[in-house]
Amino acid sequence: MPLSVEEGAERYLRHVALELGLSANSRSAYRRDLVAYGAWLAERGVPDLTRVTPETLSEYVADLASPHGTPDGEIRPPLAAASITRRLSTVRGMHRFLFEEGLLDAHAGSGVRTPKRAQRLPKALPLADIEALLQAVGGDDPVGLRDRALLELLYASGARVSEVTALDVDDLLAAPGTADAVEDPDTALGSGGFVQVTGKGSKQRIVPYGSYAGRALAAYLVRARPAMAARGAGTPALFVGPRGARLSRQSAWLVIKAAAERAELSQEVSPHTLRHSFATHLLAGGADVRTVQELLGHASVTTTQIYTQVTADTLREHYLLAHPRAK
Template sequence: MPDPQRLPDALDRALRDWLTHLDVERGLSRHTLRAYERDVGRYAAYLRSRGITDLAAVDSAVVSDFLVALRSGEGDHPPLAASSAGRAVVAVRAFHRFLALDGALEADPARSVTPPKTPLRLPKAIPLDRVEALLAAASVGDTPAALRDRALLEVLYGVGARVSEVVDLDVDDLDRDSEVVRLRGKGDKERIVPLGSYAAAALDAYRTRARPVLAAKGRGIPALFLNQRGGRLTRQGVWAILKATAERAGITEEISPHTLRHSFATHLLQGGADVRIVQELLGHASVTTTQIYTKVTIDQLREVYAGAHPRAR
């Protein structure tokens, strides 16, 4: 675990205790630990700038003022967007809650401070015809790389996987008899997702005709998707493959692996899938997260209705 920045002793000990708790007892990832350390480290620096070195002197007004400073900017820090400020406030709330539960503080001064509401950001999906153009562009050629790229993109779109879930796939995560794939999502939670016929066919071609060629260049690792050296394909490698394929397909808008995940969900709902089924397929912990896609489809229905119904205008 990286060392937190140098702080006054009381704040230093409190931050170290909290980070150790998150690392050892909660088992959070290094990426998450660094984010928490950065956000609460900034909070501690803010307290120090106000002459506060004893956390018992912090009240809700101080935490609220910190939120204001995040949104307006202070010192060398530019103003933060609502989402970034909200993330920092969530970290500060967790920090104070830990100290209160641990008995280091008598009360939790951050409990009543709520993160700022973030504007609704609709997921960006691309129409089905452009998805098909992308997959067609990935089908050109019969080289091991071409077969891998087609299978990779078919899986990204066909099962709505996150890029991290796809690069983490091992060969044993595929069940060709049942035509399902096991994905490991956030919090290492597993879910089983069915493979469509196109993804299954592309994976069969890749596994029998391409993967053995790529694997021969490496050390026999279990990864499903391999790079040209026989190692596990990285996120950056997936982005590069998608970008090159999109250029060949003549797709000019910005596209990412997450765009294909958004398109997967949007196209399912447009086809009549129940939102709770889509929730399970995406691996969302709450249906509320999935319901943002229903906003997209309702807007599209409204647009079609306005243009087609004689009494709509």
């Protein structure tokens, strides 16, 4: 029995509204996707949804991913992979629902694959920009000492900003053979140490940091944090605000943004920029991918290997500049 796109779409939209509880904005987006899909079927002479096959949907995806002319003579660029994925998800959802309701004999979208999204490489800062960023924070006042320690630890550890703001003082561990980091931070942290980070899924990992971060942490813990924490309710948080409460993730982001502006960096800098820079600089310096995986807290080495593409570009650039027969 024939089933028009309009009728199938209305049934599906009622389903997502009543049974799935989608918002009005989501339902509007679904409707736009289905109207565009219906128009595409009409252009290809497909009269109703019972005539749609997996090949039809594969052709639909290919058409969305290809530039083509419009009736007014312009060239429509291909849709981005994310947009194609969203449209196909809506269309497949409708076909699946209508099949499960017994209104279609087959689910045409069951074997149609979504296009792979383009992999975006992380944007790491050059070492000179990192230096400028870190030099842009600091000072002898409590907030300046805290901000310098915060940025030094973010870059030294590669930890996520949420992981660093969640640290307690007791999460700082002294390097072997030194004094206790909490009891005597000025002595213990100066040459570097370790920090116990709690990542995604409450998984803990131990990450080292060097002397630059160690000295900044020691200065903050000795000369700034005691007075700042005394204004609050005795939080164990490592990084605190002027009123003694744990520093928020949003406040840490503002510290980084302000430092980037003072350093006059051309590239946009986010908390994740320091994490990307940490990983890229380690690999460029010869660190093993699996070591970097452990330091970042990635569950799979595949996630970490995206950084090897960045360093490969650097290697190629150096090769082209240095090898006598490279060009």
